[in-house]
Amino acid sequence: MKKIYFFAFLLFATLLLTGCGSTKNVAYFQNSDSINFDNSRFLYDARIMPKDQITVSVNTTTPEVSLPFNLLLQNAYTQGRSVSYSGGTLMPYLVDNDGYINMPIIGRIKVGGLTKSEAEKLVTEKVRPYMAETENPVVTVTMASYSVSVLGEVARPGSFQVSREKITILEALAQAGDLTIYGVRDRVKLIREDATGKKSMVTLNLNDANIVNSPYYYLQQNDVVYVEPNKVKAQNSTVGQTTTLWFSATSILISLTSLLYNILK
Structure with a gap:
């Protein structure tokens, strides 16, 4: 009976911890109530670049x-x-x-x-x-060659053609299937090359609703958006095949030890 109560307690604790996940780093536009949309009243026009x-x-x-x-x-x-x-x-x-x-x-x-x-x-x-x-x-x-690329922690990374000659960073992420749960939403990297060939990189915060007022809200042709993984995904990626086999062998050893203990007691 005590074992039943013990396993029930573990199950309850697991569900409690799982259900208490915070949306602090997941939800977009967290401060949307305080944003001033007057600053976003402009129509974007793409400019022709070398190699277009x-x-x-x-x-x-x-x-x-x-x-x-x-x-x-x-x-x-x-x-x-x-x-x-x-x-x-x-x-x-x-x-x-x-x-x-x-x-x-x-x-x-x-x-x-x-x-x-x-x-x-x-x-x-x-x-x-x-x-x-x-x-x-x-x-x-x-x-005829307006395209942007989205890489990293998104569902469908790749390059996407833009037929309307205008695309926002949110629309580009939507075409890539949105960020995965492991994507860091407050440190999205945007890599851009200007008409002289000079490269620049900026960091965008998708949790902040003021991104719609950012000069980088609209993407230029050949922009690259990179979504980096969070710590959980980075730690999981270090668990290689050797580590997995080690855990499997340990689990088997514990099971055999438990079985022998029950037989010989």
């Missing part, structure tokens, strides 16, 4: 007028002995280290550091002198 891939589309009411300004992958087809070409897929430009692209007719223009709308305005100004005054060209610039 962008597409530039020029359209006019008369397609033949804008065709020479579009970089197209020509589709060739054979008709008898002659080879003809038709307009194909719009090819992306690779922005060089100085921020330039080389467009047909226009030549080299600097788009590095510009937003999508600023680049569209620049290209429009460059193509207009080649057209009639009645033409009103419509230029569309799209980023």
